[in-house]
Amino acid sequence: MSRRKVLVYRQLPPDQLARIEQAHDVVVANPRVDGQRDAFLNALPTVEGMIGSSYPIDEEVLKQAPRLKVISSISVGLDKFSLHAVGRRGIMLCHTPGVLTETVADLLFAMVLATSRRVAELARYVRDGRWDRSVGEDLYGWDVHGKTMGIVGYGRIGQALAHRAALGFNMPVLYHTRTPVPSGLPEGRALAVTLRDVLMGSDFLVLVLPLTEQTRGLIGPQEFALMKPGAILINGARGPIVQEAALLHALQHGPLRAAGLDVFDTEPLPVDSPLRTHPKVLALPHVGSATHETRQAMCEMATTNLLLALQGKPPLAAYAPVPSM
Ligand SMILES: NC(=O)c1ccc[n+]([C@@H]2O[C@H](COP(=O)([O-])OP(=O)(O)OC[C@H]3O[C@@H](n4cnc5c(N)ncnc54)[C@H](O)[C@@H]3O)[C@@H](O)[C@H]2O)c1
Numbered sequence: 001m002s003r004r005k006v007l008v009y010r011q012l013p014p015d016q017l018a019r020i021e022q023a024h025d026v027v028v029a030n031p032r033v034d035g036q037r038d039a040f041l042n043a044l045p046t047v048e049g050m051i052g053s054s055y056p057i058d059e060e061v062l063k064q065a066p067r068l069k070v071i072s073s074i075s076v077g078l079d080k081f082s083l084h085a086v087g088r089r090g091i092m093l094c095h096t097p098g099v100l101t102e103t104v105a106d107l108l109f110a111m112v113l114a115t116s117r118r119v120a121e122l123a124r125y126v127r128d129g130r131w132d133r134s135v136g137e138d139l140y141g142w143d144v145h146g147k148t149m150g151i152v153g154y155g156r157i158g159q160a161l162a163h164r165a166a167l168g169f170n171m172p173v174l175y176h177t178r179t180p181v182p183s184g185l186p187e188g189r190a191l192a193v194t195l196r197d198v199l200m201g202s203d204f205l206v207l208v209l210p211l212t213e214q215t216r217g218l219i220g221p222q223e224f225a226l227m228k229p230g231a232i233l234i235n236g237a238r239g240p241i242v243q244e245a246a247l248l249h250a251l252q253h254g255p256l257r258a259a260g261l262d263v264f265d266t267e268p269l270p271v272d273s274p275l276r277t278h279p280k281v282l283a284l285p286h287v288g289s290a291t292h293e294t295r296q297a298m299c300e301m302a303t304t305n306l307l308l309a310l311q312g313k314p315p316l317a318a319y320a321p322v323p324s325m
């Protein structure tokens, strides 16, 4: 097998980097890191494989990489890639579904619990030395068990979340998804409904669907207007699925009691974003899959995908059909 030029554009664990270096000529250059952008740009004209995540690989980047055949993303979401250009060019785009499912569902449920039981706010109260008497009603939270869990996007992660909600917390589940699927739960525990019905019926509305042309701006003023007073929104999908101005309005004027956000329009979240310090917002730095075990598993899968695809073999998971090499 001939050695090819591979661009690693995000930090990889040393064991995975070594696997690539054994077979190919590697340039490590993260365009977000000061001093590495030029090396990233200089590598593009000759690279045949790329591995990384979170940096936009758009038409402009792809134009500069005429020999590119394989991109291996260390993510399940593929919204950072120009899918039209990838398809047109016959580039194999691989990703890492499945290995992060349970970990992301854990974090989504943590956000459900943290927002309703005001975990971050109460911890700050103790840390700030304000616990000088028993906590009054103004700091009480709201129950989670038995409330209705609404899920938009009932794929791998949505279903793992539904299991936690229905079987662990006795919550009725409403779900809405593009492609109809059975709930995977015992009879009567979950109902597939329209988006309108999920919005109207849920105490917690969790978004866990891909960002696409169809889902950009999906949750806006009209959708917030349908939601229950006191509902809590959790966005574990992608920031632009929710219209930010409408979200701020819904937090200030209702119906939202709180929002748990792991994802934002612009990441990292700008320091002047009103969402950063909003008292009703639990903002996390896009960490759905960020555990030692899962990030290692994602990097391993992405590395395997890259190596297989560069050998002309089917990778473990890919968006595009296998191109001829
Ligand atoms: N916060 C994080 O760190 C994090 C981590 C992993 C994944 N994610 C996000 O979660 C998404 C889902 O991951 P997954 O592994 O469950 O993917 P998946 O493909 O298994 O599930 C996606 C679901 O969304 C549904 N869907 C697609 N378009 C829709 C639409 N227009 N309306 C309603 N439903 C629609 C699909 O039918 C499918 O059921 C990813 O695409 C990514 O954006 C975020």
Ligand SMILES: O=C(O)[C@H](O)CO
Binding pocket: 053, 054, 074, 075, 076, 077, 078, 100, 288, 289
């Ligand atoms: O899509 C994913 O896998 C996560 O959001 C990490 O980028």
